[in-house]
Amino acid sequence: MHKTGLLVLLGFLIALSPAVGQSTSGKPRTIVTTDGEVDDVDTFIRMLLYSNEFDIVGLVYSSSQWHYKGDGKGTRFTSEMPNTAKRYGERTELRWPGTTWMEDYIDKYAKVYPTLIKHAKGYPTPEHLLSLIRVGNIDFEGEMSRDTKGSELIKKILLDTDPSPVYLQIWGGTNTVARALKSIEDQYRNTPSWPTIAKKVSDKAIIYAVLDQDATYQKYVAPNWPHIKVLYNSDQFWSFAYLWPRVVPSELQPYLGGKWFFEHIKSGHGPLLSSYYLWGDGQKLPGDPEHTHGDMEEAKKYNRSQYDFISEGDSPAYFYLIDVGLRSMEAISYGGWGGRMVQSKTNPYRWEDGKQVTDYDPYTKKNETAYPQTRWIPALQNDFAARADWCVKPYKEANHPPTVKLNHARNLTVKPGQLITLSGSGTDPDNDKVNYRWWQYEEAGTYAGQISIKHADQPKASITIPKDAEAGKTIHLILEVSDQGTPSLTRYQRVIATVAN
Structure with missing residues (x-):
């Protein structure tokens, strides 16, 4: 290819990459939108323990097909989502948990904050986190007809002078994000600056969505903002969500069992984690009559033991932002703690998991749709346990992750x-x-074959590139380093070998 053509192609590919740099703080900027379901609450609690790893710039209450406040006027509403419409019919409100629960958990975070900051730098103060909370579009599922304080915050950040990406975590519906984008469009579309504004926002916004929990992405965002990058998780999150007993191999299920959670999270780790919701724990989520998980009799109906994991279905959205050396923010197709996705065949700005994205599960000996996320459960859970210890233990009594370096280039x-x-x-x-x-x-690379690694358990290893490896194919090699502390913690480096002629 001519050099000029190659440079143009390279620029195009870089523009499509779902990870394009970081903020001036050196950490990825992110806004959380949440409908407050029980799994959102547990996701939020764990996320607070990792809030030093990214730059949270907004915490926004939103709605979804499962949770909305109603307008207070008795207006009746039927979901646009067929399964929800069939399940709930016409409603004036639905399982609404209120707009104070994030404040409540940040107050609990404040009590462990003095201990957390002894273990790692960068934890935001409780006061700062409280200042980021806004109420978004919550009256009904998919409501995006008016500006709210939440949508205005998102709009302001998307239009600010910092060109770094803003990762929009969608834990419920996309409606408050959609309202922010609609407000930008309404303000600028008929002005000379619209092409510049549209490109700026499209270049900055990266949506990480866990399912479509209202219709606003499909109806408004996709057709009107086609160049906004989307990371769409429809299958892999189940290994951290309600259906985990069906998709997590039995060999890994102890990490999600009641014995593990009681010992490492629920008991003796301070007020924030004692509030974490688990099966049969006697707790009740306000405002949601369907949150019956705390009732031990209810747990038995579902063959769950006391303190078993319920769900953190939205956690992959911020797992993706934690830099553990896997380089998945360079391209989510590499795979990492936030899952592995591939570029859509119909939309080059959208990355998806789904039935076509599988990793080989050595426990079931099958290719599984959830395994790109499931494979990290031991490392993720041990890391969670260590952060729980950080809430109550002095530095010398807790464990901290190793640092991993390569002695040669990553590529x-x-x-x-x-x-x-x-x-x-x-x-x-x-x-x-x-x-x-x-x-x-194997699944992250494009070379379709296995590589034999000699001395794989040593700092120095070797491989021989197969003779059938074609030019342009890639081989992904992971250096995984785990310490012998308690719990054992793991970090990585990734080497990407590209075959040349």
């Missing part, structure tokens, strides 16, 4: 038949010994 150009030496090192802040594991993430 290698290789040739068929070539012997490649891989080298990395892990250091641990607690002086714990570390274990090494090199492995090939």
